[in-house]
């Protein structure tokens with residue numbers, strides 16, 4: 551088995567490196583050009599990044615050219631993500647559009663939907679958010695109560711969604727709504743595309759542990775969308791919802807190992823700089839053992855990710871292996887964040903001044919990693935999926 555990239559892909563990697571070097575501001579990623587400090591600055595940067603990728607032909611790398619993609623493969627997408635993570639390139643604001651909705655439309659959408667929605671999504675002209683979770687429907691998503699009724703040539707949507715990332719920037723939301731209240735809970739749900747800029751949509755920010763407000767509560771109060779904005783069939787939204795979840799768990803995080811490795815480099819540097827028992831933390835066997843174990847786990851993540859993504863060369867969507875990848879990376883990153891806080895120890899409150907700590911990179915990793923075991927389905931839910939679909943254990947009746 552040869553798991554190295556071929557010459558064509560390595561040439562693509564070289565081109566990508568040159569592109570990133572040319573397009574990112576001089577000194578990017580160093581103290582001469584620190585990463586944005588506020589959520590607003592980060593969002594503006596994210597908008598610029600979406601447009602820049604589009605203009606330079608780096609949006610939709612693996613998507614068909616007739617919808618504005620680049621017609622390459624998932625391998626190029628992986629390489630691109632790795633190179634972006636390596637230099638800490640900005641994070642775009644349309645991750646939910648590009649990572650979740652776009653791949654799903656390519657599988658489930660009508661020709662008209664692909665032509666209407668994919669090009670502006672890739673160009674960063676239309677930002678998307680995901681309207682799945684509700685105050686009483688998270689893990690048990692099929693209990694959702696937001697409803698959509700057909701009125702003439704439109705759907706009228708009423709209900710509340712919560713934890714809706716990027717809703718404050720979004721032009722459109724992909725919404726799960728109940729369209730047949732008499733059907734069993736996994737049936738009677740429809741997958742709708744709903745415009746956000748209208749009187750019937752109210753967006754209210756929710757502040758996170760990091761102090762930022764990337765997600766929101768969204769109230770639909772008689773919001774309208776055209777009849778043809780259903781993806782899949784009416785009352786068949788649960789199946790479409792699961793297609794999205796497989797992308798959210800399996801492919802959205804391609805290249806994430808490179809981001810974790812960058813954080814690991816910062817942590818190793820901090821361990822060299824900071825005191826431990828008998829010298830620096832790097833000389834302390836308690837830290838050394840755990841640093842080495844986590845470094846190995848990130849390497850395992852890399853190969854696990856390659857293995858999962860390779861399946862998309864022959865299949866249009868992923869199965870329970872997406873849950874295995876999601877469970878693995880999120881639990882591993884949480885342990886990484888905890889180790890980072892232990893290494894920083896009493897230096898933690900002052901670490902912004904330490905060059906080695908990467909201007910808060912490790913703090914963000916620690917705080918942000920708490921969310922990773924929750925979004926896209928909690929670790930318990932991933933374990934349930936794996937238990938049922940890989941191990942053949944009895945179904946969890948609650949879902």
Ligand SMILES: Cc1cc2nc3c(=O)[nH]c(=O)nc-3n(C[C@H](O)[C@H](O)[C@H](O)COP(=O)(O)OP(=O)(O)OC[C@H]3O[C@@H](n4cnc5c(N)ncnc54)[C@H](O)[C@@H]3O)c2cc1C
Nearest residue numbers: 680681682683688689713714715921924925926927928930
């Ligand atoms: C940063 C972030 C961004 C998010 N962005 C979005 C977004 O853009 N759009 C969106 O729709 N949602 C979003 N979410 C919401 C996310 O999908 C939900 O938080 C998640 O599905 C869990 O649902 P819940 O919060 O209602 O927790 P609950 O479902 O109430 O779970 C509470 C606890 O009970 C456990 N549990 C529940 N059921 C079972 C079971 N059957 N077996 C074992 N344990 C169980 C859970 O694992 C968890 O520990 C986001 C979440 C976060 C953290």
